[in-house]
Amino acid sequence: MNKLKLLPRWCRFLGLALVIPCIGMFVIDPEIVFGESTWSIFGGDPSGRFVVEVFSLFDSSANDPNLSWYAWVKNDLSNELMLTAMLFGTYCIAFAKIKEEDEYSNQLRLEAMSQALVYNGIILLIFNWLIYDGLFLYVMISQLFSFLLLFSFIFAMKIRNQRKLVTYEE
Amino acid sequence: MKNSIKVERAKKDLTQGKLADLTGVSRQTINAIELGKYVPSALLALKMAQIFECSVEEIFQLEEGE
Numbered sequence: 001m002n003k004l005k006l007l008p009r010w011c012r013f014l015g016l017a018l019v020i021p022c023i024g025m026f027v028i029d030p031e032i033v034f035g036e037s038t039w040s041i042f043g044g045d046p047s048g049r050f051v052v053e054v055f056s057l058f059d060s061s062a063n064d065p066n067l068s069w070y071a072w073v074k075n076d077l078s079n080e081l082m083l084t085a086m087l088f089g090t091y092c093i094a095f096a097k098i099k100e101e102d103e104y105s106n107q108l109r110l111e112a113m114s115q116a117l118v119y120n121g122i123i124l125l126i127f128n129w130l131i132y133d134g135l136f137l138y139v140m141i142s143q144l145f146s147f148l149l150l151f152s153f154i155f156a157m158k159i160r161n162q163r164k165l166v167t168y169e170e
Numbered sequence: 171m172k173n174s175i176k177v178e179r180a181k182k183d184l185t186q187g188k189l190a191d192l193t194g195v196s197r198q199t200i201n202a203i204e205l206g207k208y209v210p211s212a213l214l215a216l217k218m219a220q221i222f223e224c225s226v227e228e229i230f231q232l233e234e235g236e
Contacts, residue, residue: 100196104208162198165205166186 004106006097015092018085019149025082033079033141050077083144090148098159108158116151173230175204178222193217 025032059071098105127139190197202208219226
């Protein structure tokens with residue numbers, strides 16, 4: 001049967017192990033997404049212990065409004081690490097195989113994906129009219145993962161409901 | 171689309187679980203098909219017909235307006 005190419009089942013647990021700490025850290029200190037209050041939640045040096053010189057495609061300093069190409073800049077990598085963990089984690093959760101993978105689960109996956117797309121759009125539209133200025137940056141950042149998280153949640157609910165239904169049949 | 175899987179299962183004395191094993195899908199899938207919540211692929215329908223030793227049309231029938 002033509003099955004979707006999916007990640008092994010253990011990837012779901014790896015994804016959860018990556019996503020849950022990231023969400024936890026964000027809840028404790030939302031500023032962490034900007035890499036400025038790095039690890040202050042752990043009582044560390046607020047200037048950040050992940051500040052290293054990195055390669056940047058573009059660079060602009062406060063004094064010079066012009067962009068320059070290919071610069072080496074000092075940057076706190078904590079938010080980049082967090083974004084990588086969140087992206088990798090959410091993809092692992094969303095595209096890991098379930099226990100019994102077959103054509104019906106593929107159908108449920110498709111339904112969950114289309115529903116997540118609609119709900120994500122509605123949430124964005126509501127926040128667009130309720131959250132303004134700098135705070136909207138958090139909405140934009142959350143939109144990077146919200147679709148995959150919503151999809152994973154809706155799909156898990158569909159599978160759970162289907163399993164529940166089966167126990168009462170036959 | 172209506173189907174007579176339940177009847178055919180009873181004739182062959184097959185449980186949903188056993189039919190699921192024979193067709194290579196989950197029990198949830200067989201349950202969803204029986205309830206009319208999911209229309210199976212042609213491959214799965216043909217497999218079922220083979221197991222029940224009848225034609226696909228005998229198991230699956232179009233409803234009026236379909």
